[in-house]
Amino acid sequence: MNETASPVSRDIGVLRAGWQYASISDKIADLVLMRPVGLPWLIGFAVTLGGTLVLLGATAYLFMTGVGLWGINVPVAWGFAIANCVWWIGIGHAGTFISAVLLLLRQRWRTSINRFAEAMTLFAASMAGLFPVLHLGRPWFFYWLAPYPDKMNLWPQWRSPLVWDFFAIATYLIVSLLFWYLGLIPDLATLRDRAASRFKRLAYGLFALGWRGEARHWARHESAYLLLAGLATPLVVSVHSVVSLDFAIGNTPGYHSTIFPPYFVAGALFSGFAMVLTLAIPLRRAFGLHDFITDVHLDHAGKVMLATGALVAYGYATEVFTAFYSGDIYEIAMTQDRWTGAYAPVYWSMLVCNVVLPQLLWSRRMRRNALGLFLLSLVVNLGMWMERVMIVVQSTHRDFLPSSWGLFVPTLWDWAFLIGSICCFVWLFLVFIRLLPAISISEMRQLVRESAHG
Template identity: 80%
Template sequence: MVVGTRPPVSRDIGVLAAGWRYASISDKIADLVLTRRAGWRWWLLFLTTLGGTLVFFSASAYLFAVGVGIWGVNIPVAWGFAIGNFVWWIGIGHAGTFISAVLYLLRQRWRTSINRFAESMTLFAAGIAGLFPILHLGRPWFFYWLMPYPNVMELWPQWRSPLVWDFFAIATYLTVSLLFWYVGLLPDLATLRDRATTRFKRYAYGLVALGWRGEARHWARYEHAYLLLAGLATPLVVLVHSVVSLDFAVGNTPGYHSTIFPPYFVAGALFSGFAMVLTLAIPLRRVFGLQDFITARHLDDAAKVVLVTSWIVLYSYAAEIFTGFYSADEFDVSITIERWSGAYAPVYWSMLACNVALPQLLWWRRVRRSVPALFVISLLVNVGMWMERFLIVVSSLHRDFMPSAWGMFYPTFWDWVFLFGSIAFFVWLFLVFLRLLPAISIAEMRLLVDESATEGGR
């Protein structure tokens, strides 16, 4: 794209309308990695989250030495923050796969500006989620017993254990997501290699670019591989969180034993995942000046998905209440009323406010186009979805079948350390990603500009 030449305007991407200001799209995106210096705000956030990450791993080491007794878990609430955090992080990772794979197969152009950092968000969130079941094992150094590998003692995993299901679900999800993310990066890695200003960067990016030269045969193989991985990743959007929901649904505990859990969990995952996409996209476009790439239309489309999935989540809440009373099972009725008026009622009503009432503001276009409003709504949705996971895990366990076995869960200092430490670790990984790799796909953005220019010239 030549400076001074105004390209045709397209409703798919705002950069076309302002393209005359940039020598090329490659310059704008690649320079964020290669030449732009990190400001003091970035360093402040980086060092703060690095400190939180070190605290998280220090707390993990202390947990290994002392045991899970430092948490508030007890009998009957043997699952606490750790499993709630696990389900929450897995849900956040779902939006990246949905945006990258499902919307790619549906040929949705608006995914182009947000798919790269959404895919990275998926990898970081799924990786952090995989840590919590291991930390919760009690003896985490034996986590490899979950893997079906030949050994002299002929010990094999217990296939009826949800821990084994989680191991395969997360491992498959991470593997396919990582391959999909890496294959999509190859053309951009070659761009960074060719534009790098130091020998070290040229060698580093050249090594991971796998010899990409942009030849016709490279593009042909790239498109076949990318399409194949998109086809493999699409079922994972439904399968992975369905498997996680079965951790609960297979049990007879009141509040767990529900056939609606798989679709309920998948909808909730997309709900929280798209909210996290907005939470990351809004400061990203502001700090790095990417308003021409991540436009108001992209935020508007993501907000519409949040609104739709909020109604699916609302339907799931209503269906769960209806089936509890319709079954006439005294234990299901009791746990439903307990959530309304029991010890954890404030959490329940706060969850409804964040997940049901607040997203209804997105019916108004003015709210969907208001960046501050979208940021606040997306943050509170993620808070509400964490509360939902807490209620599912804790409130169902603390009131079981026998009153003599009832108990309360009180989070300790270490429960909060692991929650906020994992959030710091996630933000730190995202900040590192922004400095090392392009947050927006250069190759797909250029292709979109070419397609839009061709359509505009017709």
């Protein structure tokens, strides 16, 4: 593609005019191979590494002491741990949706954001898988959740929601890892060929699996890529539906709801795309990627957030309507307690974050305002976390027996695990953008090639 070639159309919204085929490789690969480590990255790396060490220290103390150091008690057997698990697995949904569903739908605007969205999925799913394991009474026996050859015939308890979480998150993590790595192979070969040091050539070449860009390599790669996309697409619906069934199968007021599977999936995409914007906007600002992550990408992500936010608001309204329409005094009491009880500030703050403020996305100017979108994405992530806390905690702090009512008060250790997991997530992402291309080089080349041919 020469300098006079036609630019990519506005509907695609990926590159501006003037980009050459080779310059794409230079721009993206040099972020990994040539760009020096800056002071902001070092500060972020040091802070998040410190938070990760706090998480590791808290985990070690949990192993020695037990889950009694959390604020959980008799009526609230699930606290921050399960709320954090559901929140993290929801954040990871956007990566699978962008990578698999939009690929099958041939939405080419995904090309600029799918790579780091897939990495976000892996890191978020890893954080999500951590909390059910830590919630076990004896977490060092977590492998009992998996069916493994055992002479004593100790098999998993299939009626336990923790077993469902184990298989849902494990399947999600494995398929997402394979999908991410398969798309990364051509880019690893590009880094191998451009690396200056022998160590980098060997490292990238080892994981490139001998990729030489031959026609048969591309044919097999595209077939496998589409096959994994087809396998990953049902995970968008199935994984968080399984997580929602952890609650829906119970008869506890606030849990026992048939709206939970679609409601949880919509909420997962809502929070997931919010996290994509939370990562994409600083990324394009720090590395000057405005030609790749354009205002059109922000606009499309904002539209998806607006649509999924409307579904989440519908879920809230359905919960309230169903509670009063059913005539169940316990469901009605639970709903009224959300409005006026001890956790009412959390409930109303959640509605402001997830229902009221996202209405700003009706404005096209707001959807293309990077700073406004970044702040709104942070608000949405906070609101979705509060929603998980409301579902897990508020629904159980008053059960059927008034004699067992109580309040869940998070301890310092609850906050340490939450903040530590966030720091670990950001730390992994910072390491990722320094070692691997944050934007797919091969898919961006293909997009420019298609645009050059009309």
